[in-house]
Every structure is written in C-alpha cells, then in structure tokens.
Amino acid sequence: MVRSYQKSSDAFARATDVIPGGVNSPARAFGAVGGTPVFVDHAEGAYIFDLDGNRYIDYIGSWGPMILGHAHPKVLKAVQEAAVKGTSFGAPTEAETEIAKRIIAAVPSIEKVRFVNSGTEATMSAIRLARGYTGRDKIIKFAGNYHGHADSLLVAAGSSAATLSVPNSPGVTRGATGDTIILPYNDPAEIRSIFSRQGPEISAVILEPVVGNMGCVIPENEFLQVLREETTKAGTVLIYDEVMTGFRVAFGGAQSLQGITPDLTTLGKIVGGGLPAAAYGGRAEIMDHILPAGDVFQAGTLSGNPLATAAGNAILGDLANPAVYERLEMLGSQLQDGLDRAAGKIPHSVARVGSMMTLFFSPEPVTNWAKAEQCNTHQFARYFHGMLQRGIYLPCSQYEAMFISHAHTTEDIEATISAAEEVFADWD
C-alpha cells in the first residue's frame, strides 16, 4: 500500500508561507533526507498519526521526552489538574520544590537545581555559572556534540589543530566564540595536551556523556577518566550535558552508568514530560553563585511553570521504578540485534545505550565526528523513506539518535525489524 501524504504536503506549503522553512525547529524539516515532513494530527503511546490518517511506530518521541509514550494518562491527568488552577504565576510553587527533590534524589551529584525552559537555556546558564564561579573565560566542547544554540556553542573546528574555533552560523560573532575550544571526542591525549598548556585558563568542559547528536556515540572509559582527572587538577568545572541522556539511559543518567561525578549537570526533555522544561544543577557550593543566592545572573518568566512541573513530577514518579529501565533495555537489545541482522552485508554499525540507539551506514564503528562524517547519508535517506513508507517513523537524520519508549511492544519491535528487512531486501 503506497501511503498518501497529500494533507501533510498541503499543510507544509501553508506553513512555509508563515514560518521560516515551515517548521519551528530545523531538525523537523527532513532537510537531511529529502521530501516534506509529515504533519502530526495526534499521538498515543508508541504511535503517531499524521493528517492523512497514517499510523507510525514512533522512534523520535519528540527527540527524547516521550520515554513513557505519548499522551501518557498520568501525565495528562497531572497537567489537566494543574491547568484548572492556573497556567503560570511568576511566583514560587511547591511543585517546583517537589521536582527539585526528585532530581536531587535521582542524581547524587546534584545538590541544588534551577529550572529553565529549554536545554539551550540550561547549558547556556551552566556555562555562565562555571565562568562566574572560576573567573575564567575559556570553555571546551567536543566536535559532534550539540548543546543547543547559545552563541558560544555554535562553533566549528577552526583551521588550527582543533583548538581554535570559528562561528558556524551567521549572526554569531567571533567575540562570542573566541573563548571556545573544540576537541575531538574520545581522544584522551588531546585533553591531556590542552590542559598541560591552558588548564588554568579553562572554566568548563561540556560534553554529551553519551552522544546523541552525531548519532549515538559511546564514550570510551579512558576518555571520561582523563577528563575528570584533568578538570579536577585544573579546577575546571566538568559539565555533563544530560539533556538527552538524563532519565533516558538510566534513572540517574549516564553519570550513574559511568561512575563519573560531574560538577554540573544539565537536564531537559524528559524532565518536562514533553512540556517546555529543563534544568541545571550540581554542587551547592557552585550553584549558590546563581542569583539571588549569589551574583551570577539567570532568570526566566516561565521557569518552573506549574504545567511543566506537574508533567515532570508525574513522569519522574513513574520512572523511579527500575522495571521501566529493564523493559527499555530488553526492547533496545531486541531492536539492535534485529536491525544489525537486517542490514546484513551493508557496511553498518549499531550503537546503543539502553533505549537510545543509531544504525550508522558507516564502514567502521563511529567513535567521533571524523568517523561520523564517513557515513553514507544517501543510504540513510533511502532507509529512512523506505521505513516511513512502511509506517516506521525514524529520526530524519543519520546524526540523530532514535528512542524506544516504555509504550513500545515486542510486536512493534518485530514489525520494525520486518520493515527493515523489506527495505534492505532490494538493495544491491
């Protein structure tokens, strides 16, 4: 059955008249795979339904938040009960204290936490805090890691040996990026080298502790150990950007799997249950530098708003059950094995941590951005559309992770594997 996308195509044409590119975030625009995005009518559990009535097994999950599945009854009930009491006050509520306590209980490295409205705000604030706390300007990030669109993080490796960076977007000034150093991911020697030369100047290192934004890339243990050792030695703030991995790969985030204690952690996506919410937290001694406890400025009209905290409290309450992550691991392992088998002799690798994973069309395992760039993105686009036609909704880029939710069933996983087998069957 060839699916019709006519209503989505018409909706996209109308959207592009009034919204740049027809979307409110570029990740949604199918730019990397071609074609026009499907417009969603509604979603429930593991499924989304487009305007043309097509049902898809959803592996985007709103790019991470939907770990319990769409329109989860507990989340809906919590939001509805909160909404009738008012949608925003600009004044403190006890729900904010409750969700702060839940996060602190789940992530031992977090002693105090501040809520904001997006992962971008969380990472931008954490970096400002690290700079205010240390009195230093330089920061380190890693090629292929994405931390939102704050100016200082919109950088690409410069012409030098990956130490100078240049803006990678018009509108970002050299002043904004001049203190940002880019290193290759999973390269302990580069960390040792930069810290031997510039350690006392470096305020913070920020990383994705399991990368989602070049596809799922897993850190090597030595890389993490050297990072923690060198940042501790230099008095540099280690920021674990767990916007994607927080409550995703484990209830305590990637840091709980890796035995690393970062100084600050950023969270997002899942903590708002799909509503706009994110957070940054860490050692009280650092966090107490944030206004009004301290003098590092950060503010937000809707930060900690009652709808997002209601949704967040509901979803974190359910995620506190270890059985949730046992099921996600079982489903993830089943899908990884099935996709790996289905891809057969096509050059590929599958990387997975829990319920986030990526099938790379790569000649070798992807451990950093240089290797990720070798992926055959044309093959990915062909795979993406073949799966879409068969009712499987994958992230629309080779450089994004796919997510399984607790609402997915083994039948969904089997259907996904069968679809992949059909897609690959006629590849020469």
Ligand code: KE4
């Ligand atoms: P937001 O500002 O989009 O809430 O969060 C930024 C961010 C920060 N840190 C990490 C590790 C992230 O993955 C993100 C955002 N992730 C992308 C998907 N890879 C969001 C999708 C989008 O931009 O539409």
